[in-house]
Amino acid sequence: MNVRRSSQLTALACAVLLVPGIALWAGSKDDPDPAAKLRAGIHEVVADPDRAAKMLAAVDEIEAAIGELNSLIADERASLRVLLLDHGSSRADVDASLAEFNANHESLARRCLTAHAALKAQATASEWKKLRKLELEMMIFAASKSLGQPAPAGKEG
Amino acid sequence: MLAALLVGFLVFSGGNGFAARMFGKDTRALVRQVVSDPTRAAEASRTLELGQQDLEAIGKQFEKIAKDFGATDEDQSAGFDELLPYMQLASEQRRNVQRVSVDRMFDLREILTEDEWNALFVKLKDES
Numbered sequence: 309m310n311v312r313r314s315s316q317l318t319a320l321a322c323a324v325l326l327v328p329g330i331a332l333w334a335g336s337k338d339d340p341d342p343a344a345k346l347r348a349g350i351h352e353v354v355a356d357p358d359r360a361a362k363m364l365a366a367v368d369e370i371e372a373a374i375g376e377l378n379s380l381i382a383d384e385r386a387s388l389r390v391l392l393l394d395h396g397s398s399r400a401d402v403d404a405s406l407a408e409f410n411a412n413h414e415s416l417a418r419r420c421l422t423a424h425a426a427l428k429a430q431a432t433a434s435e436w437k438k439l440r441k442l443e444l445e446m447m448i449f450a451a452s453k454s455l456g457q458p459a460p461a462g463k464e465g
Numbered sequence: 466m467l468a469a470l471l472v473g474f475l476v477f478s479g480g481n482g483f484a485a486r487m488f489g490k491d492t493r494a495l496v497r498q499v500v501s502d503p504t505r506a507a508e509a510s511r512t513l514e515l516g517q518q519d520l521e522a523i524g525k526q527f528e529k530i531a532k533d534f535g536a537t538d539e540d541q542s543a544g545f546d547e548l549l550p551y552m553q554l555a556s557e558q559r560r561n562v563q564r565v566s567v568d569r570m571f572d573l574r575e576i577l578t579e580d581e582w583n584a585l586f587v588k589l590k591d592e593s
Binding site for chain 2: 392393395396399402403406410413414417418421422424425428429431433436440
């Protein structure tokens with residue numbers, strides 16, 4: 309595994325494991341739409357309509373979870389900001405806020421991971437060979453955005 | 466803004482950029498500006514430095530989890546059951562990061578007076 313591929317996989321792992329990062333990307337109107345490219349790729353390479361539908365549903369599920377994460381993150385950021393700015397806030401308040409956030413976060417991360425696994429499982433080896441790159445680009449794009457780094461513009465792989 | 470940086474780091478966990486900024490030398494310099502007592506200023510600076518060290522250590526652990534996940538995921542036959550342990554490990558690391566970050570933040574808050582705390586936030590906002 310070369311360095312670039314390794315860093316891509318790491319980014320993918322970050323994106324899947326740290327799903328909230330993806331939420332910064334979801335819903336943006338000005339950015340490229342790697343999810344649309346993935347959908348187009350599924351239409352292009354998966355001839356079986358039944359499997360294609362299941363794969364598209366998996367992409368939909370990832371996007372739906374991302375939408376929920378947007379709300380979750382916005383709410384948590386707001387509540388934590390208030391707590392941390394308040395010199396008199398208690399540790400218990402902060403911990404409670406984070407515990408609730410983590411529970412919801414992990415539930416949504418699990419949904420994303422399930423959808424990711426479903427996407428892989430529906431594809432044949434040759435299909436996945438073509439689609440994996442598109443999913444990877446979607447995840448790298450999301451991870452890059454979440455970490456405040458420029459989204460990759462070039463072709464990968 | 467310190468709170469915003471901490472919030473960002475807590476929420477996005479793997480964001481080393483957040484950690485670097487929050488526990489970086491710039492924040493330490495600002496602490497020295499707002500805390501006139503040199504003893505407390507040094508203590509506060511040391512707290513931020515320790516926070517940086519904590520997060521660097523956790524970051525390395527997280528990086529390993531992410532790489533292992535990537536390597537496993539490369540195999541198409543690796544499904545949810547094979548990938549879930551990595552997600553659980555990452556979640557555990559995220560909670561560790563949160564705990565450590567909040568520990569250091571509260572340590573810092575105990576060192577600073579309320580006025581100094583507020584002044585630090587103002588300066589951090591100006592710097593950002």
